[in-house]
């Protein structure tokens with residue numbers, strides 16, 4: 207799929223989707239206590255911007271990037287109406303990834319581009335924290351994307367970020383009671399602190 211096809215696909219989806227209060231991902235909402243009290247934050251491939259809104263409400267200077275002009279316009283309108291300060295920007299993250307050492311917090315949810323995993327860690331300030339949650343290949347029902355290209359393998363985030371400090375990792379697969387826990391998605395929270 208070309209980038210303009212990607213943009214058109216997401217624009218059409220967001221134009222059709224009823225407007226509702228954007229929700230933060232579980233990796234962020236359930237681990238909010240790990241956020242710093244100030245600094246710069248980025249919601250990467252933000253969609254409706256639920257993560258960005260939580261980051262801004264937590265006192266962080268927040269940017270939100272997405273390829274879809276439709277969803278960025280919706281997010282700007284939402285922020286204006288609520289008086290929330292989020293710098294929402296149309297940006298293709300494949301060609302314009304974040305600069306190295308630029309953010310104290312980065313959130314990524316339900317977006318997987320393997321070629322950017324290392325750039326995301328590199329974009330953290332020393333001590334900066336990455337909250338990442340996305341869909342897994344292992345699932346018990348039809349949920350999330352179908353192509354393995356967009357689905358995490360078992361332990362994939364843990365393996366990708368070997369060598370950095372992991373504050374939290376979940377990848378529960380189909381073990382045990384499927385009505386409880388984090389299913390069909392995996393999360394990692396890591397800190398930019400090299401392990402010796």
Ligand SMILES: C[S@@+](CC[C@H](N)C(=O)[O-])C[C@H]1O[C@@H](n2cnc3c(N)ncnc32)[C@H](O)[C@@H]1O
Nearest residue numbers: 216251252253272273274297298299300315316
């Ligand atoms: C499944 S949605 C997830 C949105 C949001 N993070 C969430 O959890 O609700 C994937 C998002 O990635 C965005 N996206 C896809 N390709 C992108 C690219 N190359 N650059 C920036 N955003 C992109 C889409 O527009 C879409 O909003």
